[in-house]
Structures are given as structure tokens and as C-alpha cells.
Amino acid sequence: MKRKAKIDKDQCVACGCCVKVCPKSAIKVPNGICAVIDEKLCVGCGKCVKECPASIIELREVQK
């Protein structure tokens, strides 16, 4: 089991706080609407979860 960050897209304000703290540069805000996580790069460290001002990112276990 691995943990990956998941964003509640509907509530994301696209501020980009998560982009700045991601050590793997796995998050981007490509169109200014919401942040998008590249699951291949995400290591599930949870830094973005802590940083997100709206607290709408969570770590979820995913099947490998």
C-alpha cells in the first residue's frame, strides 16, 4: 500500500501553496482552476496536506 495526496478539486482555490512546498515538484496549477497532482511523482509525504490553507488535500492509500 502506498499513500498519495488527493485534492478536492471542487474546493481548490488554485492558490499554489502546495506547489511551493512539494519536494518532488509533483503539483502544478496548469489552468488556474485547481491544482493537479502527478501521482507518479507523489511520494505521499503530506507536506501539501499541512500547507493547504483550505485543508482540502488528504493522503489516501492506493493499491499498487
Add this chain to the structure above:
Amino acid sequence: MKKKWYDYLWIFSLTYLILGFFNILFAWLGLICFAVPLIISVGWGNKAYCNKYCGRGQLFSLIGGRFGLSRKHDMPRWMKSKYFRYGFLVFFFAMFFLMLWNTYLVFAGERTLAQKVTLLWTFKLPWHWAYHGTLFSEGVAQFAFGFYSVMLTSTVLGLITMILFKPRSWCVYCPMGTMTQLICKAKHKEENI
């Protein structure tokens, strides 16, 4: 991560707030913080301003994050709801246009210059020490007082939510952020369908 030049734009935001204490006419510089995010979102369809260049956000993450002046609690659910975010945007702009109307009245000579900074749309603070006359109409100074009121009010609100919740809580209900996100949504509408 290596710091880029734009990671130091918080110095600009801080300087802006300080300059307003010495000469209110510097408040006009704040228009940059209104124009640039709009130009970027309309022209490029992204929120690069919020994501990279916003000095206000950097200032909050510096004070709340690095200096630890934040409880780092989750904000209440209503505060991140669309009703509150869009409602605050409408309210903020209503107050902004009221400020423009007051400026117009001074330009038109219907009203005299009020050397006051209005905090939280209610409290009129004496601010005459930062006024040393203006070259053109007194309306130029009235706009400066009004615009600085907008900037100071939003900074104070941002600082309060920074302490109560997470450092950059302001970003969630920032009217500029909400507006640029709406512009981006409109621009990318076809792609999403």
C-alpha cells in the same frame, strides 16, 4: 528548493504598507496588485500571480510559517465555501466602487478631502500625517486614502485569519484570487466539457 527572484516580492508588499504611513500617495502603487493578476489571468489563463508572484501571500507564509505566528488550524467549512468566497468578492467590490464614488465626489468638488484611512469599512483612523499635498486635484489624494484603506483592511483580515487558521488562509477568500480563478474557469470552459 532554490529561491527565485520572485520569492522576494514580499519585500515589495511590506514596503508598500510602510510607505503608506509616510506619504499616502504611494497607495497608487497598489494598483499593480490589482492589474497584474487580472492581466495574467485574462492574457494567459492561469493564476501565476497567486502561484508565484503574490507578495502578500509570501508575507503571510513568512510571518505565519517561518516565524510561527499561526495556530495552523483548519479553517471552518463555511469560510472555504463558494457562497462565502463569491459573497466576499461581491461585498469587496461593492465597497471598492463606493470608494471610487467618494473619490469622484472629491474630484467633482462636491465633497472635501477626508484625510482618513477607513479600517474594516467602519473605523475612520486619522491619517493626516501622511498627507503633504497633491499636485493635481484633491481627488488624487482621496483615491490614495481610499485605496490604502482597501489594502490595509485586507492585510488586517489576512493577518487575523493567518493567526487563527493557516498562514495563507487569506488566499482562500482573497477577492483577487477568486476573481482570477473565475476568469480562468471562463477561459478554459471549452476544454473542460
